[in-house]
Amino acid sequence: MTRGEWRNLRIGLGFSSLWIVGLGVFTLYPVAASLFYSFCDYSILQRPVWAGMENFSTMLGDDVFWISLKNTLIFAGFSVPMGLAVSLSLALLLNHEVRGRAVYRTIFYLPSIVPIVASSMLWMWIFNGQYGVLNWVIGPLFRLWGDSPPAWLGDPAWSKPALILMSLWGVGNSTIIYLAGLQDVPKEYYESASIDGASSWQRLRYITIPMISPVIYFNLIMGIIGSLQVFTQVFVMTGGTDGAPARSTLFYALYLFSTAFYDLRMGYASAMAWVLFLLIAGLTWIATRAARRRIHYSG
Amino acid sequence: MRALASTLLLQTTRDRSTSGRRLIIGLFILLAGLFVSACRPDQPADGRVRIVYWEKWTGTEGAAVQEVVDRFNSLQDRIYVEYLAVSQVDRKTIVATAGGDPPDVAGIWAAQVATFADNNALTPLEDFIEADGTSVDEFLSRYMPVYADMCLFDGRVFALPSTPATIALHWNKTLFREAGLDPERPPRTLAELDEYARRLTKRDPDTGEITQIGFLPQEPGWWPWAFFGWFGGSLFDEEGEVSIGSDPHNLTAMEWVRSYTEEYGLDDITRFTSGFGGFASPQFGFFSRRVAMVFQGVWFDNYMSQFSPGLDYGAAPWPEAGGGTTEGPFAIADADILIIPRGTSHPKEAWEFVKYLNSVNPKAETKAELGGMELLCLLQAKNSPMHDWSPYFLRAHPHPYIGVFRELASSPGVVHLPMVGIWQEYDREITTMFDRIRLLDTTPNAGLAYTHTRITGTWNRHRKSMQRQRSAAAKAARKLPGTDRSKPNPSQIE
Numbered sequence: 001m002t003r004g005e006w007r008n009l010r011i012g013l014g015f016s017s018l019w020i021v022g023l024g025v026f027t028l029y030p031v032a033a034s035l036f037y038s039f040c041d042y043s044i045l046q047r048p049v050w051a052g053m054e055n056f057s058t059m060l061g062d063d064v065f066w067i068s069l070k071n072t073l074i075f076a077g078f079s080v081p082m083g084l085a086v087s088l089s090l091a092l093l094l095n096h097e098v099r100g101r102a103v104y105r106t107i108f109y110l111p112s113i114v115p116i117v118a119s120s121m122l123w124m125w126i127f128n129g130q131y132g133v134l135n136w137v138i139g140p141l142f143r144l145w146g147d148s149p150p151a152w153l154g155d156p157a158w159s160k161p162a163l164i165l166m167s168l169w170g171v172g173n174s175t176i177i178y179l180a181g182l183q184d185v186p187k188e189y190y191e192s193a194s195i196d197g198a199s200s201w202q203r204l205r206y207i208t209i210p211m212i213s214p215v216i217y218f219n220l221i222m223g224i225i226g227s228l229q230v231f232t233q234v235f236v237m238t239g240g241t242d243g244a245p246a247r248s249t250l251f252y253a254l255y256l257f258s259t260a261f262y263d264l265r266m267g268y269a270s271a272m273a274w275v276l277f278l279l280i281a282g283l284t285w286i287a288t289r290a291a292r293r294r295i296h297y298s299g
Numbered sequence: 300m301r302a303l304a305s306t307l308l309l310q311t312t313r314d315r316s317t318s319g320r321r322l323i324i325g326l327f328i329l330l331a332g333l334f335v336s337a338c339r340p341d342q343p344a345d346g347r348v349r350i351v352y353w354e355k356w357t358g359t360e361g362a363a364v365q366e367v368v369d370r371f372n373s374l375q376d377r378i379y380v381e382y383l384a385v386s387q388v389d390r391k392t393i394v395a396t397a398g399g400d401p402p403d404v405a406g407i408w409a410a411q412v413a414t415f416a417d418n419n420a421l422t423p424l425e426d427f428i429e430a431d432g433t434s435v436d437e438f439l440s441r442y443m444p445v446y447a448d449m450c451l452f453d454g455r456v457f458a459l460p461s462t463p464a465t466i467a468l469h470w471n472k473t474l475f476r477e478a479g480l481d482p483e484r485p486p487r488t489l490a491e492l493d494e495y496a497r498r499l500t501k502r503d504p505d506t507g508e509i510t511q512i513g514f515l516p517q518e519p520g521w522w523p524w525a526f527f528g529w530f531g532g533s534l535f536d537e538e539g540e541v542s543i544g545s546d547p548h549n550l551t552a553m554e555w556v557r558s559y560t561e562e563y564g565l566d567d568i569t570r571f572t573s574g575f576g577g578f579a580s581p582q583f584g585f586f587s588r589r590v591a592m593v594f595q596g597v598w599f600d601n602y603m604s605q606f607s608p609g610l611d612y613g614a615a616p617w618p619e620a621g622g623g624t625t626e627g628p629f630a631i632a633d634a635d636i637l638i639i640p641r642g643t644s645h646p647k648e649a650w651e652f653v654k655y656l657n658s659v660n661p662k663a664e665t666k667a668e669l670g671g672m673e674l675l676c677l678l679q680a681k682n683s684p685m686h687d688w689s690p691y692f693l694r695a696h697p698h699p700y701i702g703v704f705r706e707l708a709s710s711p712g713v714v715h716l717p718m719v720g721i722w723q724e725y726d727r728e729i730t731t732m733f734d735r736i737r738l739l740d741t742t743p744n745a746g747l748a749y750t751h752t753r754i755t756g757t758w759n760r761h762r763k764s765m766q767r768q769r770s771a772a773a774k775a776a777r778k779l780p781g782t783d784r785s786k787p788n789p790s791q792i793e
Binding site for chain 2 (some may be wrong): 044153244259261262
């Protein structure tokens, strides 16, 4: 390396030093420390004491851990595909040349910029079993069969469906990403397909979907990561970390949080965090493997 | 700023590499300066020691505590207390204590004293008490026993109350009148409670849906653990082992919980209660006059005047259900608790403030003469935890039924939550079991057996963990003589 290069390197490092320090102190160190703590008996307030694999073996026999994992996977299993379908459908609609398109786009994006605590409070009212607007709308349907509409958050059988339904409210972000992807699809493909007599379903199936497959893949991965970490809305709407009613909404992140900060079992919580990390990494890997042959990168 | 400006100006006059280095150094100095000034606590200009007091209260309760703090600040010129309302004060205190920079005084809940104390996070207060020339027993004898007991853990004083609470049965007199019941006579036995509940329940004549209910164990269901003691049961036996599944009274309690669902119907109850709003809202069952009787604390009156002004209600002891003693009825007490976290920089000054908040003047005839405790309890409309109440406190107290709460707190049958480090887990497990039983998702027998097994495991794990911490600390002390063991140091492990 010449003197000039050395100098450039020093200056470059100097300018990026704040970021490097920030990354080290606020990201790398906590990540490394949590890996270490996951093998310790650690209460935050006392020194960590090495416990080997104890936290991980405890987890295997911890019913509540498995309940939280099951709830989370059910939530993710429904909310991710439904979110993908709804946001893609919205994006396809919003991609049409209609009057006031910008207004529609703004309206559908608006929920994404509402603070999550505020929207949770709003949804608590929507889900209110007696006075909620949702039951006001669907109540007549249920009454046709002589049944009454669900109590949503008050009923263990309906609390998870309620949260899944609510998760669709925040599809604005992925809709915008889909829209960007849709605008990238060259118009000529549609033109030639039309000339060949392709129907609109065929154009969607054989042109649009393959062309935006990288975007679908991206939204799928982000959806998996986000839904496995669901926390805030449940914490607000079910009043804490109990996963009320009867642990039907006890999600993984909620159990992790109460273990760490109520029970002061930071070692166990760190172990849970690493298991979650491995789970997300594993699911992402599976998604990547499965999608490999189905994704078409143009250009 | 001048250093930065001159560094920037130098760039035009000197060699670029030198000025570049100076710029970077200048920036670093500026940032370091900002960092150091942000970390250094501000000292009031008058040379007082400034201590920081973290609390949970905002709104009118926050204004009340601020008034007491202001009075303390005006009564002496050595210490200045800064009151900070902090959300999730318990967890923030834990993190701040672990980080070595805790507040000087923190207001948490009695439920957490054992957890904090187990983890060596609290400053014991006996030395301070004795340094003031009082014995610990003498100092604590000023409090009603149930509140003094909540401050103790392993025989040591780790906390003192800020404001206490007792839980009583509240009933809506108007609904009693409408149901043809004597509005001045609350139920006195469990059988009466169930009977009144039946008579106070109304259904829509067309649809059969519940429109008003007399009583429900889950409304609001904040203290399901108290039902065991109410029925004469226990959560720990005399040997200190978990007894939730082995005490037969507990089964009776849970069968009673289940009987409400069976009587009124699961779907009907779920539909009816799903329309209720949160506690601090006019849609709360009792405030919206759809629930006639609830168990609530001394603070309920404050909320009532805010969310349902004019509601004609009464407060009474818990109906007789088998708990309590022959000398006094069953009740539960709870308290907001003051602690001095370990590692504060001004523990003595913190103690002075805690002591002021726990001071009483039993002869006070005016507001100005009140001690810190009665002033705070008066402003927050709560009962005082002290044996002796001053004439002014009794006379000026805004709560119409404060006498009931005083009577319950001093009853020999009053209990508080168990002071154990696993209480939060135990409580959560009980709440889940309670939910499952009332939702007919499990039977009382199976629910209790499951909770018993799970909490026994938790209790064993906790004791093993405490033992491990103790031996690790002892080992570290042998290895590093003279080191301060009180401050946790994550970088050292055993």
